[in-house]
Amino acid sequence: xxxxxxxxxxxxxxxxxxxxxxxxxxxxxxxxxxxxxxxxxxxxxxxxxxxxxxxxxxxxxxxxxxxxxxxxxxxxxxxxxxxxxxxxxxxxxxxxxxxxxxxxxxxxxxxxxxxxxxxxxxxxxxxxxxxxxxxxxxxxxxxxxxxxxxxxxxxxxxxxxxxxxxxxxxxxxxxxxxxxxxxxxxxxxxxxxxxxxxxxxxxxxxxxxxxxxxxxxxxxxxxxxxxxxxxxxxxxxxxxxxxxxxxxxxxxxxxxxxxxxxxxxxxxxxxxxxxxxxxxxxxxxxxxxxxxxxxxxxxxxxxxx
Amino acid sequence: xxxxxxxxxxxxxxxxxxxxxxxxxxxxxxxxxxxxxxxxxxxxxxxxxxxxxxxxxxxxxxxxxxxxxxxxxxxxxxxxxxxxxxxxxxxxxxxxxxxxxxxxxxxxxxxxxxxxxxxxxxxxxxxxxxxxxxxxxxxxxxxxxxxxxxxxxxxxxxxxxxxxxxxxxxxxxxxxxxxxxxxxxxxxxxxxxxxxxxxxxxxxxxxxxxxxxxxxxxxxxxxxxxxxxxxxxxxxxxxxxxxxxxxxxxxxxxxxxxxxxxxxxxxxxx
Numbered sequence: 001x002x003x004x005x006x007x008x009x010x011x012x013x014x015x016x017x018x019x020x021x022x023x024x025x026x027x028x029x030x031x032x033x034x035x036x037x038x039x040x041x042x043x044x045x046x047x048x049x050x051x052x053x054x055x056x057x058x059x060x061x062x063x064x065x066x067x068x069x070x071x072x073x074x075x076x077x078x079x080x081x082x083x084x085x086x087x088x089x090x091x092x093x094x095x096x097x098x099x100x101x102x103x104x105x106x107x108x109x110x111x112x113x114x115x116x117x118x119x120x121x122x123x124x125x126x127x128x129x130x131x132x133x134x135x136x137x138x139x140x141x142x143x144x145x146x147x148x149x150x151x152x153x154x155x156x157x158x159x160x161x162x163x164x165x166x167x168x169x170x171x172x173x174x175x176x177x178x179x180x181x182x183x184x185x186x187x188x189x190x191x192x193x194x195x196x197x198x199x200x201x202x203x204x205x206x207x208x209x210x211x212x213x214x215x216x217x218x219x220x221x222x223x224x225x226x227x228x229x230x231x232x233x234x235x236x237x238x239x240x241x242x243x244x245x246x247x248x249x250x251x252x253x254x255x256x257x258x259x260x261x262x263x264x265x266x267x268x269x270x271x272x273x274x275x276x277x278x279x280x281x282x283x284x285x286x287x288x289x290x291x292x293x294x295x296x297x298x299x300x301x302x303x304x305x
Numbered sequence: 306x307x308x309x310x311x312x313x314x315x316x317x318x319x320x321x322x323x324x325x326x327x328x329x330x331x332x333x334x335x336x337x338x339x340x341x342x343x344x345x346x347x348x349x350x351x352x353x354x355x356x357x358x359x360x361x362x363x364x365x366x367x368x369x370x371x372x373x374x375x376x377x378x379x380x381x382x383x384x385x386x387x388x389x390x391x392x393x394x395x396x397x398x399x400x401x402x403x404x405x406x407x408x409x410x411x412x413x414x415x416x417x418x419x420x421x422x423x424x425x426x427x428x429x430x431x432x433x434x435x436x437x438x439x440x441x442x443x444x445x446x447x448x449x450x451x452x453x454x455x456x457x458x459x460x461x462x463x464x465x466x467x468x469x470x471x472x473x474x475x476x477x478x479x480x481x482x483x484x485x486x487x488x489x490x491x492x493x494x495x496x497x498x499x500x501x502x503x504x505x506x507x508x509x510x511x512x513x514x515x516x517x518x519x520x521x522x523x524x525x526x527x528x529x530x531x532x533x534x535x536x537x538x539x540x541x542x543x544x545x546x547x548x549x550x551x552x553x554x555x556x557x558x559x560x561x562x563x564x565x566x567x568x569x570x571x572x573x574x575x
Contacts, residue, residue: 058430088427
């Protein structure tokens with residue numbers, strides 16, 4: 001496996017690629033361009049990169065105004081600040097279904113040292129509940145590139161959940177918005193997961209294989225619209241369902257998958273994620289361990305379930 | 306249009322405001338009556354628009370940032386020919402294009418969905434910024450409420466408007482001095498509003514009587530200052546034209562009953 005790359009880096013690089021193809025692409029950032037990695041776009045197309053200052057509500061509504069002028073704005077900040085401008089996202093982006101892309105980085109516990117105030121564990125829940133919002137959390141650099149390009153092609157709001165932590169880059173795989181991707185086949189249990197937890201879940205599946213348990217890993221990069229058919233098919237086939245996410249177990253993939261399965265497929269079901277608590281400072285892997293989200297911990301839970 | 310015709314249009318729109326809110330049994334007459342001259346001046350005189358081509362990319366834009374004043378906006382859009390005035394009957398009713406607050410995807414002529422205060426001003430700044438980037442010659446207008454200026458987003462948008470030198474953007478403040486819970490000064494003092502916008506980098510124009518059509522037109526006709534956004538502060542009367550509503554905060558969001566409708570219509574006769 002090659003060098004690890006953070007999805008935020010792939011996002012910034014893909015913006016440059018997009019900008020070259022399409023002069024309607026504009027990027028807005030709230031004084032975090034060097035962290036969200038829109039700085040690559042800023043360097044390449046300074047006339048199309050707009051700093052809005054430390055003003056997230058304005059970030060969203062300036063983007064909305066630009067979208068009504070026929071432009072395709074990508075608005076970026078940290079995922080945790082998405083809560084501050086949630087109502088702008090609700091009323092100005094989603095209610096009129098405006099063509100605004102929200103690419104928020106530093107999602108989840110793997111932000112690490114900045115601590116609980118900066119670790120968004122609720123963003124998927126917030127975005128998923130908004131009518132017409134597409135929610136995508138890519139797992140690696142390649143998938144991020146495809147997700148960014150797909151978001152630009154779509155007409156309407158898209159939320160892209162991106163990470164700070166460099167993670168594995170998988171071999172190129174197919175990507176269609178709203179279609180899950182089977183990363184590993186298995187018959188004894190299935191893990192539905194996304195984002196940074198895809199790599200961790202695959203590692204957990206390997207550990208479980210050593211113990212004689214054949215576990216499928218399905219990458220649900222699109223949280224909404226959810227690939228319900230695929231979720232039900234693997235729930236049916238495997239009988240034991242686990243969801244793994246670097247997000248609260250409330251309102252995330254766990255709840256989305258449960259809703260897809262409930263009343264339709266009979267199976268055992270377990271949500272693995274952040275259990276209704278906030279994060280804290282620490283090295284990313286130390287924080288993940290504290291919250292039970294390292295591969296060996298996940299394997300252990302699945303084995304004992 | 307002559308000034309007399311514009312004034313007659315204002316009286317017509319005021320009757321529409323009364324009828325829409327009375328028919329619906331709800332809505333916001335007070336701030337609609339105060340903003341009427343501003344909207345009539347924009348849509349019947351100032352803005353480059355074509356009601357038959359509401360999506361013309363080069364049209365001037367208008368954002369009703371004080372989105373609750375839909376009776377005034379719909380009155381103006383209907384009378385200007387964006388949709389048949391028969392639609393007024395549907396105001397706030399199920400399946401109507403005339404939602405309680407403006408819906409850009411349902412109502413022809415509405416350039417931005419608003420209603421949550423503060424957001425329209427920022428959207429308007431984004432439009433002006435987008436127009437600058439795209440080389441679009443349009444001008445963007447936004448009508449703001451005074452109570453609305455208690456929202457932090459108004460000042461975030463104002464900073465951006467000055468920073469990006471948006472001389473294609475005009476905020477028009479409907480400064481009627483009242484909001485739901487009382488006067489601005491009782492609820493949250495706004496202090497020296499013209500000085501605040503000037504300090505944020507706006508070219509500020511004050512209109513002594515924002516319910517005087519001549520004065521509103523004169524202010525709108527003043528040339529923009531190069532490299533600066535404009536803020537026109539119109540001193541208006543909440544509930545203007547209906548004696549029992551004038552300067553009464555209680556008429557912010559309350560509909561007239563049949564008796565009150567009859568009296569208001571009588572006072573607003575052509």
